[in-house]
Amino acid sequence: MANKNLVKPFYDPAKSYDDNFDNGPFGASKVEPYVNQGEPQFSFLGIPLYAPFGIAAGPLLNSRFVKFALEAGFDVPVYKTQRSIQFPANQFPNVLYINIDGDLTLDRAAKPLIGRRSASKPVKELTITNSFGNPSRGPDFWTTDLKKVRACQGKGQLVIGSAVGSIKEGFSSEDYFDDFALAAEMVTKTGVDVVEINLSCPNVATEGVLCYTLNSVVAICQKVRAKIGNKPLVIKLGYFSPEQEPLLVKVLKEAADYINAISAINTIPAPVVDESGRQALPGPNRLSSGICGHAIKWAGLDMVSRLAAIRKKLGLKFEIIGVGGVMTPADFKDYRGAGADLVQTATGAMWNPGLAAEIKKSLKV
DSSP states (O other): OOOTTOOOOSSOTTSOHHHHHHHOOOGGGOOOOOOOOSSOOEEETTEEESSSEEEOSSSOOSHHHHHHHHHTTOSEEEEEEEOSSOBOOOOSOOEEEEOOOSOOOHHHHTSOEEEESSOOSOGGGOEEEEOOOOOBOOHHHHHHHHHHHHTTOOTTOOOEEEEOOOOOTTOOHHHHHHHHHHHHHHHHTTTOSEEEEEOSSEETTTTEEGGGOHHHHHHHHHHHHHHHTTSOEEEEEOOOOGGGHHHHHHHHHHHTTTOSEEEEOOOEEEEEEOTTSSBSSOSTTOSEEEEEEGGGHHHHHHHHHHHHHHHHHHTOOOEEEEESOOOSHHHHHHHHHHTOSEEEESHHHHHOTTHHHHHHHHHTO
16 A cells, blocks of 8 residues: 655656656755754864765756755755766666565565555655666766856855766776766866765676776776876775675775775665566666665665774775665664764655754754
8 A cells, every 4th residue: 555645755756767857856845945053063074064964876866956955954965976978867667666674685685576656664664776877968968067056055065976987889998997087077177075986886898886896996996086186085885795895895995095985885786576576677687776765774884884893993094974774863873873974865865855954953953
């Protein structure tokens, strides 16, 4: 049974990506602006913040969405990950509800989950799948649009620009890595104060998810650093299982000289089917898609606590952005307690744009 009390999110799953892009934000975007008071009491990468909280790359499609997020009190919004080329969105639908009880463990994620057009859970227990494909209107659009939203950044706020590489016909791995650097350089030239690169997306060149290939991570970080100069760099990682801990340690040690912060996690991939057992999201390579929201909080917390432990043990200097299943002020506090210097949400903010105000109230800022 659908949850009739669930508000329409500012990204409307019932509409296409392009409709959302051109006409959103929708629904729950009708929220009272949050007015920050006094002086910023927190910081991230040396940048003063009113609250170490924001929205991760994904639902903030363009400057209108980011402006809304800033006005709602999300002090660190990430403009949706962009490319050096135009790139279409995956076929509609792009968001489905996953009505799962409890944690989406890796064992559970190995088996098909049912994706539905309606939800039966309250917002604080909401889990979804999203499958956008990292679309981009191209740099002619987004570089101008990102400059526009950078001008909306107020005192105690930070807009982050996010980039990903694109594979073109005839590209070698080296060419692909160079394209990461090109996209990151384009982000830098918009004037944003921090750049993020997404290493947790599928690399269709042959390697699966990039962050699990040590040499690829290091090569991309080197190339990006050479292009962006001293601009702070965030790398976004997926979940590393306990068995992958040695690999995670190597990634952190070898990338340490090039990065300033790590964002974790993105999503947990799982096969998503309809109630008849058929692939729920149409199109090639879309049986498996990223699961986000309440059910992956355990994985985000686990990664943050392990990143903090490795950082301390090895004496590394990177800061940590905790992401995954942040739906309530209590979730925010759990991430801060686990060692996150900054906390971000996506699903939680989409359905509750008042979440930043709730968290700031809990912080008394």
